[in-house]
Amino acid sequence: MSEHDGTPDAAGRRPSLPARLFFFAFDLLAGRRTTLHKLCLLELLAAVPYRAWENRAYLRLSRRAGDPGARRRSQELIAWARAAQDNEYGHLLALQALIGEEKERRPWYGAGWVVRPAFASYRLLSWALARACLGCALRFNAEFEEHAERTYARFAADHPEWEGRPLPAELERERGAVGWAGLFRAIARDERDHRDHSLQFAGQARDKAPGKDRP
Numbered sequence: 276m277s278e279h280d281g282t283p284d285a286a287g288r289r290p291s292l293p294a295r296l297f298f299f300a301f302d303l304l305a306g307r308r309t310t311l312h313k314l315c316l317l318e319l320l321a322a323v324p325y326r327a328w329e330n331r332a333y334l335r336l337s338r339r340a341g342d343p344g345a346r347r348r349s350q351e352l353i354a355w356a357r358a359a360q361d362n363e364y365g366h367l368l369a370l371q372a373l374i375g376e377e378k379e380r381r382p383w384y385g386a387g388w389v390v391r392p393a394f395a396s397y398r399l400l401s402w403a404l405a406r407a408c409l410g411c412a413l414r415f416n417a418e419f420e421e422h423a424e425r426t427y428a429r430f431a432a433d434h435p436e437w438e439g440r441p442l443p444a445e446l447e448r449e450r451g452a453v454g455w456a457g458l459f460r461a462i463a464r465d466e467r468d469h470r471d472h473s474l475q476f477a478g479q480a481r482d483k484a485p486g487k488d489r490p
């Protein structure tokens with residue numbers, strides 16, 4: 276049994292058209308080959324929707340403070356969104372550590388003039404989607420996370436040379452993973468967890484009556 280049981284490609288669903296367009300555009304920008312810098316860009320974007328949902332949920336908390344159900348749902352969303360953001364940030368730090376070890380050169384798409392507009396566009400999209408349809412935003416994120424899960428699982432499999440390569444002590448203590456490939460499998464499991472929670476919250480958003488979802 277591998278450390279990454281449960282992530283076979285065959286288990287995945289076909290992504291929706293918007294998700295496929297997004298992945299296509301991302302590959303167009305950063306290339307089809309997965310590199311550490313490409314994963315960094317992925318992680319920079321990954322935290323963005325969680326921030327949008329957290330802001331939206333805080334707004335909702337203050338506007339509907341008298342509604343215990345809305346309050347509970349918002350608090351749950353905030354707690355999860357915060358934890359997920361921290362987790363994505365941890366992924367980014369790990370990637371930066373390996374980039375430092377590998378001395379992988381920054382590609383053109385890692386420059387600020389590319390990253391900043393990409394980040395701003397995704398932020399705007401996430402904000403608009405969170406306002407217009409939280410369930411849609413969560414389902415789109417589930418597809419993003421599923422894509423990330425597969426990307427990390429494949430990345431670990433593509434780099435057997437990293438199997439036994441030790442992690443920096445702090446990372447090993449934090450993650451309990453053995454070697455860099457093991458860490459990437461652990462990150463893939465985090466992404467799966469993000470996908471599952473996105474779908475779970477999307478279900479809650481759908482279960483509510485129309486109109487009740489708005490702050």
Ligand SMILES: [Fe+2]
Binds near residue numbers: 318321362363366423
């Ligand atoms: Fe991540």
Ligand SMILES: [Fe+2]
Binds near residue numbers: 321363420423466469
């Ligand atoms: Fe994620």
